[in-house]
Amino acid sequence: MKDLTKKQKITLICLLIVISGIIGWLYEFIFYYANSGFKTFYFRGGNFLPWINIYMYGSFLILFLTRKVKKHPILVFLISLVSTGVLEYLSGYILYGVLGWTKCWDYNNEILNWGNIDGYVCLRSVLIFGLAGLALVYLIVPTLIKLVKKYPKLYIISIILASIFLFDEVYNLILHRIFNLPDSIELYKSIGFKYLFYK
Secondary structure (H helix, E strand, C coil): CCCCCCCHHHHHHHHHHHHHHHHHHHHHHHHHHHHHCCCCCCCCCCCCCCCHHHHHHEEEEHHHHHCCCCCCCCHHHHHHHHHHHHHHHHHHHHHHHHHHCCCCHHHHCCCCCCCCCCCCCCHHHHHHHHHHHHHHHHHHHHHHHHEEEEEECHHHHHHHHHHHHHHHHHHHHHHHHHCCCCHHHHHHHHCCCCCCCCC
């Protein structure tokens, strides 16, 4: 990434914000469909758009922590596995255990939940995140770098897309509370979408 211009780096960051959150949403959408015995689709996340913020944070965490060991796939895998496991555990513990917000995931109630720790993290989740880290470092980012270099117009498009997704996030976390407006979960529930909450 050192050979990218400032504009290209911004484009890459914006694309990663959007793509990592969407991939996370798709993973959860498919997993919870399987978890229901392939009977029920659940809308995951707290936004209007199909995007989950923790996957964005996880992606940037992986890229930051593996930037000096990219020539060693096993290290990339292990760093991805451990760092995202810690991120997931701390996020769950702080959001539910400390702040008392809704518990959005609980591995006690899910399939393939070996190595489950307090319902916040399990071996299956971190193994998948470790593999996702490999895909991110060796497939997704290199592909995006090629696109960024080849298509300069992606600069504006990526900024617009990232702005839309981040505004959606800010609205659903903060603005709807300040202005007493409906959030995405209320809206989707009103038109028949199912959400999965544990407590």
